[in-house]
Amino acid sequence: MTERGLRLLHSGKVRDVYAEGADLILVASDRVSVYDVILPTPIPDKGAILTALSLWWFEQLAGVVPDHVLSATDVPSEWLGRAIRCRRLQMVPVECVARGYLAGSGTVRYRASGSISGVTLPGGLVEGSRLPEPIFTPTTKAPLGEHDEPMTEADVVAAVGPDLASRLCEVTLELYRRGASLAAERGIIVADTKIELGLDSDGVLRLGDELLTPDSSRFWPADTWAPGRTQPNLDKQFVRDWAASTGWDRKPPAPPVPPEVVEATRDRYVEIYQRLTGRRWT
Numbered sequence: 154m155t156e157r158g159l160r161l162l163h164s165g166k167v168r169d170v171y172a173e174g175a176d177l178i179l180v181a182s183d184r185v186s187v188y189d190v191i192l193p194t195p196i197p198d199k200g201a202i203l204t205a206l207s208l209w210w211f212e213q214l215a216g217v218v219p220d221h222v223l224s225a226t227d228v229p230s231e232w233l234g235r236a237i238r239c240r241r242l243q244m245v246p247v248e249c250v251a252r253g254y255l256a257g258s259g260t261v262r263y264r265a266s267g268s269i270s271g272v273t274l275p276g277g278l279v280e281g282s283r284l285p286e287p288i289f290t291p292t293t294k295a296p297l298g299e300h301d302e303p304m305t306e307a308d309v310v311a312a313v314g315p316d317l318a319s320r321l322c323e324v325t326l327e328l329y330r331r332g333a334s335l336a337a338e339r340g341i342i343v344a345d346t347k348i349e350l351g352l353d354s355d356g357v358l359r360l361g362d363e364l365l366t367p368d369s370s371r372f373w374p375a376d377t378w379a380p381g382r383t384q385p386n387l388d389k390q391f392v393r394d395w396a397a398s399t400g401w402d403r404k405p406p407a408p409p410v411p412p413e414v415v416e417a418t419r420d421r422y423v424e425i426y427q428r429l430t431g432r433r434w435t
């Protein structure tokens with residue numbers, strides 16, 4: 154318990170979640186996680202950038218589904234800018250992923266089986282290919298230290314029932330389509346994104362967590378997109394690639410991040426924020 158009566162409920166890889174009465178205060182740290190391991194070096198301003206970008210997206214996409222935001226200002230002053238007061242949701246135990254392009258683990262799964270999360274795709278696709286249409290490829294929400302596993306449509310139905318399962322798919326794809334089309338106007342491809350949804354105390358499905366950030370999405374500059382290789386990106390892939398290049402075995406502890414990589418990572422978070430919102434990061 155802090156002086157204000159805040160109770161730390163959960164410390165995730167990136168966010169610390171506090172309860173205050175019926176509300177939650179979601180505090181985004183400057184931590185960055187790579188292959189589900191937290192790097193020992195923070196990225197300055199990352200938590201504030203993710204928070205500002207999520208708030209901007211919640212506003213842009215408010216028509217699709219209600220969200221969890223109560224206030225971005227009614228938060229403890231030391232966290233102003235990186236915290237959101239939100240409704241406490243009962244989170245749906247599914248990570249809702251939409252993909253419009255083939256990338257990363259999607260490519261690996263496609264190569265192995267021709268499908269992702271049970272969705273069969275046409276032959277001949279390569280890393281970076283645009284899919285015929287956006288697909289819903291949900292995963293489990295793995296506990297800390299474990300990796301999310303693909304879920305098929307039947308798995309999602311078994312977990313949450315048919316009605317909620319089809320809502321999850323519908324909402325995820327609609328958020329992706331609208332978000333991707335808005336980003337496209339700014340020269341950015343949203344290759345894929347992950348959202349989290351939950352039910353409020355009235356049973357209303359609401360968007361929680363973060364929205365269309367470089368931690369939850371792949372962002373590619375449209376002018377350098379070329380299928381058949383990994384794409385230049387404005388997301389977490391940069392620091393992931395750096396971590397992989399060190400020969401690290403992807404098990405904790407992760408190697409410390411050198412200053413120039415911290416700087417280049419921060420620059421990417423700033424750039425995607427500025428390009429999407431049209432605002433300057435100060």
Ligand SMILES: Nc1ncnc2c1ncn2[C@@H]1O[C@H](COP(=O)(O)OP(=O)(O)OP(=O)(O)O)[C@@H](O)[C@H]1O
Nearest residue numbers: 165166167168221239240241242244296297361362
């Ligand atoms: N409105 C909400 N109500 C309840 N829980 C929420 C809400 N919004 C986000 N969460 C949860 O808060 C946590 C955010 O922390 P963070 O993003 O750091 O977690 P993570 O590392 O992705 O996953 P994990 O929770 O497994 O550590 C997530 O578990 C997310 O599901």
Ligand SMILES: [Mg+2]
Nearest residue numbers: 165167168362
């Ligand atoms: Mg998270």
